Amino acid sequence: MDIEWDLLLAHWDAELKKGQYIKDHVRNTAEYMARIGKSLGLESICILIGLLHDAGKVNRDWQKYIRGEAASGGDHAGVGAWYVQHVLYKYVNNSVPADTYRWYGIYNEFLIYPILAHHGLYDVLKEMEDGSVCCWTEKRLKENERLILAHEELTSFIHVLDGWAGKWFKTSLFQLYQKGFAEWMDWHKAIQHMIGKSGKAVMQDADSRRQASLFYFGATVRLLTGILKEADVYDSANWALEERQQVYKDEELDAVWQQMGDNVERLYDLFHKAENPSLLNQVRTAMADDAYAAAAVTKDGCYRLPMPVGAGKTNASLRYALHHARTFHDRRIIYATAFLSVLEQNAKDIQDIIGKEHVLEHHSSVVADDCAGEEDEYEGAEYLRESWESPVILTTLVQLSNTLFKGQSACLRRFSKLIRSVIIIDEIQSLPVTCVHVYNLMMNFLTHMMGATIIHCTATPPGLDDEGALNYPCIYEKDEKGSPVALVDGSLMAAPVFARAQFYSLLGERFTQFLSTEQLVAHVMMQLEQEKSALIIVNTKKAVRKVYDAIADWLDAHDRPGECWYLTTNLCAAHRLERITRMKEELQKLREGSRQTPLICVSTNLIAAGVNIDFDVVYRSLTSLDGVLQAGGRCNRDGKRKIPGRVYLFMYMDETLEKMPVLQKEREASLEALRKVYGSKREEEALDIGACLDEYFRRLYHKNRQALDYPVQDGPFSQTLLQMLSENRDMAAQYRIGHRSSVPYLLRQRFKTAADAFQLIDNKEKTVIVPYKNEELIDEVFALVGDDGHPDFAALKPVLQKLQRYTVGMYDMKEYVQVIPELGIYLLDPEGYDEEFGLTKGEWSELIF
Incomplete structure (x- = not known):
């Protein structure tokens, strides 16, 4: 077969009449994924997924599609997944013991799902139109087997990829597969160790342990999918741009943390040198000094900062985070709070201290986060979506929660940005009670598996580690006495x-x-x-x-x-x-x-x-x-x-x-x-x-005992979000009845349904830009969108970031809203906004956030 493999296209820009080759795209994706995965001990897994994710694009039908010569290119994501299950897996069949081979089969699922889902999450167990339940992973692999066997280029490409892997990474695909297995086994042991720290309720009940394990396995899949999305979308959205979006290197981050840290310390130098400070300011400064000292000795984990109201916890937590970032070379600092009003105020205060450069304030998505289609997410609008690459992110609890649980491309990309981050959750007591268990489990995963450091700031600690009241408590780091580590002296808090x-x-x-x-x-x-x-x-x-x-x-x-x-x-x-x-x-x-x-x-x-x-x-x-x-x-x-x-x-x-x-x-x-x-x-x-x-x-x-797992009403398989993201027990039982056998995979989660169902608050609103002292910015948006259908995305992004502060949420917009459909931007007509009462036209929710 005479195929010029090096000239096969991954992407094509019809306007520029140029494309990106598959060999360049998969290499860029694999290298980017490797950089992310290395800090987690998942480097080989990430390289392998990156190399395999677009293998189906060598299909001659897909090559016609990318050039605009065909209406569809088929399921290109399934080919790499099939290679894992039917090529790489078979290589180890006769070389490892039967029990180890079984573990390889489980390991495969953590490679297969991200590849299959890299253009959208799917439910592993899925209800069909006739009411039966099928294993969608198995179904897609079988369908791709027919496709692969019918196309000689697809059966041959695995050998081409193997050659490319040897050239780029000095190793074969099979060696990557074996190294990845060792990484996964270590990961699995770390999950079991984490579960061992989860308290009596989990450890003494086999069902709870299994549910926790499967939740953490599902979070692992989300992590790998997020890393793939970040690398894939970044390369796909930037390959044709003259100026790529910035990705911060470690040495650049160290310089940022040094500069910001110096700015904060100059502020505290003033506090320390102040003449005749009030007793209140003396206590505030002493508390911040305690937190600063604790930052150097509290590497990843979840901690409480229960400072009283008015004790200056925003500045103290910022100081902690910057000292921690300098000490442990963290990738990112994320400050999230439940209330927009708090974010609006504190974002200004924080930026006044550390500066606006390298800081992203993200509380509303001016450009809708959802993607319309498979390749649409790689068009210019993706450039406008916030992927949280900035070193400091100032955001809301809603946006952080979407990052943890929603399924949109931007949310998955942001999830990968939580690796080795300091996450300050201000007013943690505002977390809705329905989210407590899934949030606790996810925070445990972030701290124990993703190297994050989480600080719960509040004057009123909500008892998230209460083992008597909660089946899945938050794992706070403990001192030698077995009590949660104190970042601040308790006597100061009781002043x-x-x-x-x-x-x-x-x-x-x-x-x-x-x-x-x-x-x-x-x-x-x-x-x-x-x-x-x-x-x-x-x-x-x-x-x-x-x-x-x-x-x-x-x-x-x-x-x-x-x-x-x-x-x-x-x-x-x-x-x-x-x-x-x-x-x-x-x-x-x-x-x-x-x-x-x-x-x-x-x-x-x-x-x-x-x-x-x-x-x-x-x-x-x-x-x-x-x-x-x-x-x-x-x-x-x-x-x-x-x-x-x-x-x-x-x-x-x-x-x-x-x-x-x-x-x-x-x-x-x-x-x-x-x-x-x-x-x-x-x-x-x-x-x-x-x-x-x-x-x-x-x-x-x-x-709220029955509501702590986040109940979801969803037809005959209504269950909790925690069940959907772990055992998916009801659908697994239905599968056994219909197939007279157990589910063939360990993973059986309803990832897509759970992501669609999750809302931190019951919010079906659209983010709408309102006319309030921002006429010049709105005019600039229209000018940059243009009439030719080719917006200036690089110039639009900073304008839309500024417009975040001029948005409200609406869920019945009717005739009061203009739409820029190609970007998913909504603009309120002037008569819909009042100087005294704000939004007056259309309908809006009664939300308190």
């Missing part, structure tokens, strides 16, 4: 300087009373006869508007001085940040006495955690008790009052939580904990909310 507010109940003596709008407004106005500022936090946007309107009406009707401010995520990030900044300025004037007019803010929970703002009195509509403590951090935050501020718990009659079952259960657990600790309480008696926290979380976990 009296942090007791700046007292908590009171408006729930009646038995914690059952609701307030009407009129009662709530009357109580607020009574407080403002003596105080100058009040913050009211409710749980829905409709409730915010109702309370806001009622206060505005009351002020007008009683001719009383007062200014009311509205704050929800209907305002885009830039709008919110501007409003919060202005409020801070006015509140400072109240503190100084240069302003007399009282200020009232009505907000959703977006302001309740982490926002550095200071009110005299705070009202919190009750859901979680940790949320009450977080809200308390907005009361007398700087400790400048002569007497403590006051925080009032209440339940709002005109606010319904019926469509928010998670919040409803949080409220129930809070009320039960209060009754358990106090029995009854009069309004004038202060509450110790911190004393109720452990009881609250125990009750919350037990109340």
Whole structure:
């Protein structure tokens, strides 16, 4: 057969009339994967997958397709997978013992799945139209066998690849396969060792151990698929570009960490040298010094940083992360928080300290992350999607969670960027209870298998390692006494300087009373006869508007001085940040006495955690008790009052939580904990909310016992996300009934269905750019998109990054939104956005994030 193998195409640009050869693409992909995999002990596995992933593109039909001469090129991903199962596997058949050969068969699955899934995750066990269940991996391998045997070039190409491997990597495919097997066996042992640290609930129950093992095996598949996606997409999206996207080398990262670290230390030098610092600032600096010292001795693992509200944990955790990165040569620092408002504020503060260069702020995907088709993900739009290559990523818990569990190409690529990273999760207590088990398992995998260091920052630790309440606890690193490692001295965290507010109940003596709008407004106005500022936090946007309107009406009707401010995520990030900044300025004037007019803010929970703002009195509509403590951090935050501020718990009659079952259960657990600790309480008696926290979380976990594994409603095979990502028990049982035999593979997960089903919050919104003081940026987008269908992707990317701060989420856009379909960009018409209330047209969710 006379084939010019070196001239076969992997990609073709019809406009440029040039292509990329298969030999160049598979080599680039394998080399990139090898660099990533080496730090994990998976170098040979990564090289092998990279070499094999596009083997099917040598098919003569696919070569016609890539040149535009045919409508389809067939399943090119399946050929490399078939080579693993029917060529490489057979080589070891007679050279190893039967038991070892069985392990090779399991090892094959971890090579086969990433190759088959590199253009999209799939369910290993899949429900067919007739209701039967088939093993999709087995089906695709059989279909590819017919394809391969019918095309001589496909049966021959394995030998060509073997020659290329020898030339490029000084080893044969078979030797790579054997070296990869040794790597996989070591990986398997490391997983079993990790499970051994998981606590009594896992170790004493065989089913729990098996479920944990299969979850971690599934996470391994996600990791290998993510590494392949990153290398494959990077090379495919960049081969025709004059200037490739930057990939940071180790020495470049070391220089970045040094520069950023020096910037942080200059700030702390000022703190250390300050004359007559307040007691609060003394304690804050001492805590940050403790965390800094701990960074040099806490290599990968999960740690808690339970600093009190207002203790400066953002700066302290940043300082820790940079010192850790310099010490252990980490690849990336990721700061994630649950609330957009906290990210908006802290991102600015962080960039003011360490600079904006080498920092990516990523809280919304202006360009949709999903890919339309097999080759579409390699077109220019992929260049615009955030792959988290920047050394420092400032993001939301939603985006981090999508990276851990969703199936889009960009999410899988980001997953590979978590290797050897420092991940700071701020306000970890905000993690929805339904995600606790899958999150704990994934965090264990990140720290023990991917070399990540995770810091849980919060003033209210949610007991994620509670072995009595949780089947799958988070594995925190332990000290010699068996307690979680302390990054900060406990005596500093208990300093009296942090007791700046007292908590009171408006729930009646038995914690059952609701307030009407009129009662709530009357109580607020009574407080403002003596105080100058009040913050009211409710749980829905409709409730915010109702309370806001009622206060505005009351002020007008009683001719009383007062200014009311509205704050929800209907305002885009830039709008919110501007409003919060202005409020801070006015509140400072109240503190100084240069302003007399009282200020009232009505907000959703977006302001309740982490926002550095200071009110005299705070009202919190009750859901979680940790949320009450977080809200308390907005009361007398700087400790400048002569007497403590006051925080009032209440339940709002005109606010319904019926469509928010998670919040409803949080409220129930809070009320039960209060009754358990106090029995009854009069309004004038202060509450110790911190004393109720452990009881609250125990009750919350037990109340949600059936929900901790993330329930999913999905037809006849409805089960939990944890089941889908591990045993997939129901479908495996159906397979046995239909085939009268067990599933032929260890892996049987519903990877695609689970990825599609996962939502950190029930969010079906689209990210929409709104018109708010950004006309020039929007005009620039249209100019760069152009009319010729050939956008300037390199110039568009920084513009779209700037536009992240001008987005909101909508799920019913109707006629109010313009679409740039080729990029998946949505733009809101001007009449849909209001200077006071933000988004006014279309429909939006009641989400608190």
